[in-house]
Amino acid sequence: MFTGIVEETGKVASFEKTDAAWKLRLEAKAALAGVAHGDSIAVNGCCLTVVAFDAGHVEFDVLEETRRLTSFSALKPGSAVNLERSLRFDGKVGGHFVTGHIDGLGKIEVLEQRGQDFYLRVRGPGGCGRHLVHKGSIAIDGISLTVAEVEGDALAVWLIPTTMSVTNLREKRAGDPVNLEFDLLGKYVEKLLAGRAPAA
Incomplete structure (x- = not known):
């Protein structure tokens, strides 16, 4: 379990x-x-899961399915990646509960500075609009963010300059893929309601 508060941006070595x-x-x-x-x-x-590490590097095994269904398919040496260690039970929940299980790929439609802040609009996979709630939470490439706009399967968020500077979003451009994880509580509610028998 994670909180969507990026601890650092690492760099792909290989x-x-x-x-x-x-x-x-x-x-x-x-x-x-x-x-x-x-x-x-x-x-x-x-x-x-960490499989090896040394003083300045960490290694993971990645399934082919994971590579194919996430933004990992676009990774190359030098790419910046958002990193967060798992949540400790005595730790702070600065964002929202994030499982680390990606629900789908999004595509950046707009990423631009507006005044002092930044505007990010992402097109999600078909049908994802049911998981998007205005002022609700979403994790984009592991970053806990608040949904500011919803239009069908597209969403927009506002970013403060700090978020841009300490995450991989500073290297993103329109057309780039991003990992999306929708709010965990919302998914449980949807599952619960879908399992209810219709009233007699």
């Missing part, structure tokens, strides 16, 4: 296919504090 899996090796600093083999770290919002 992302290569092996006989067993795709191997993702990242340059990192803050996310390595107290790290152990088997720990969970959110990489662009996707929960991955």
